[in-house]
Amino acid sequence: MSKLEKNALEWSVFTVGLALVLATVGFLVYEAVSSPGSPADLSVELGRPERRGQVWAVPVTVRNRGEETAEGVQVEAVLRLPGGREERSELEVLFVPRHSQREGWVYFVQDPARGRLSGRVTGFEEP
Amino acid sequence: MSGQSRAGGRKRPARQSLQEYARGVVGGLLFSLPLIYTMEVWWAGFIARPSHLLLYFGAGFLLLFGYNRYAGLHEDASWWEVAFEAVEEMGLGFLVAAGTLWLLGRLNAGMPSEEILGKIVVEGVMAAIGVSVGAAQLGNAGGKGNGGSNQGMKGEENGEEPPGLAAQLVLAACGAVLFASNIAPTEEILMIAVETSPWKILGLALLSLVLGGVILFQSDFRGSQRQTPDDSRNSFTVASRITANYAVALVTSALILWFFGRFDGMSVGTCVAQTVVLGVAGSLGASAGRLLLQR
Numbered sequence: 001m002s003k004l005e006k007n008a009l010e011w012s013v014f015t016v017g018l019a020l021v022l023a024t025v026g027f028l029v030y031e032a033v034s035s036p037g038s039p040a041d042l043s044v045e046l047g048r049p050e051r052r053g054q055v056w057a058v059p060v061t062v063r064n065r066g067e068e069t070a071e072g073v074q075v076e077a078v079l080r081l082p083g084g085r086e087e088r089s090e091l092e093v094l095f096v097p098r099h100s101q102r103e104g105w106v107y108f109v110q111d112p113a114r115g116r117l118s119g120r121v122t123g124f125e126e127p
Numbered sequence: 128m129s130g131q132s133r134a135g136g137r138k139r140p141a142r143q144s145l146q147e148y149a150r151g152v153v154g155g156l157l158f159s160l161p162l163i164y165t166m167e168v169w170w171a172g173f174i175a176r177p178s179h180l181l182l183y184f185g186a187g188f189l190l191l192f193g194y195n196r197y198a199g200l201h202e203d204a205s206w207w208e209v210a211f212e213a214v215e216e217m218g219l220g221f222l223v224a225a226g227t228l229w230l231l232g233r234l235n236a237g238m239p240s241e242e243i244l245g246k247i248v249v250e251g252v253m254a255a256i257g258v259s260v261g262a263a264q265l266g267n268a269g270g271k272g273n274g275g276s277n278q279g280m281k282g283e284e285n286g287e288e289p290p291g292l293a294a295q296l297v298l299a300a301c302g303a304v305l306f307a308s309n310i311a312p313t314e315e316i317l318m319i320a321v322e323t324s325p326w327k328i329l330g331l332a333l334l335s336l337v338l339g340g341v342i343l344f345q346s347d348f349r350g351s352q353r354q355t356p357d358d359s360r361n362s363f364t365v366a367s368r369i370t371a372n373y374a375v376a377l378v379t380s381a382l383i384l385w386f387f388g389r390f391d392g393m394s395v396g397t398c399v400a401q402t403v404v405l406g407v408a409g410s411l412g413a414s415a416g417r418l419l420l421q422r
Contacts, residue, residue, distance in 0.1 A: 017218020031177035097173035
């Protein structure tokens, strides 16, 4: 076995490299073993409306609890006002990776406090 | 084992290793910056499954190992030293990729660990290959403290013997990866493959073969004489070298395309066409890149 003639700097760079390599492999193996390979599982959450001049802005959180990334996620938010009237707003999110969330906003002309607000994902693409 | 034959086996001064790391970091940026600035590559970081990322990481590590073994900085290195350097370079590559991605605003605290790690792995492996090439190639050849010769590979200090088949294939694969990976993740490969007529695709395959032949045998490219000295050139050697070169280019291109998900749900014909389209870059890398990568 040949001896490694390395100086302290080389040993420290090697140690950092080894730690990164082992941590990466460990994490990837853990993820590969623990993830059952379920498809993207998306849900939408709407936050508190805020007044922005003439319109109302509602924060949207799209969450993916599945194991696959969703692409081109279409989100629809509906404001149901008394008297059967509705106002719809849409949002498209480019990517929602697995176990991730993405945030955005939708705007309404009517005050959301005067009706019932709900949001849902209407569809997405497999990348 | 061969480490002992090095001049006295002395430790190198820290200043020298620091210079080497600096060259490595510059090389990492030089070769991987186009990929770090490409959004398809970020996406690959979170679209790819963990098992694919693991395979990709393993393949990258093997390539680093092979490159260090056959063309690395210390051509008199033992296997232990080659492994030591591969780990160092992987670490530096990851740091380069993570730092640059962070500065570009591609990593932030709100992201889940899977996404952050995925991006760093995909970009870091490419950066690590750049680090390896940079440390070995960007240096001033006289500045090496090994006392060894700076041309030729392990065991052929006179630098005249042609490198073995394994060395040639590994270097060709390194060259092909370095060149082809820059365009592999883009949509254009698929667009060209789908929209171009089959005859033109065939033309691209012929172009790749001709380029390989011209670079390896006709243009007096740097290092090409040493690989195949004139007296060993008969039509069989020429044909087999050109074929092997293109085969490496095609296999490498196909693997890269597969990793970036370009084969998912595609017909066989489209996959082949994409491979040939990318194979032009692969072939350039495998021939010209290889001759430049070797010392």
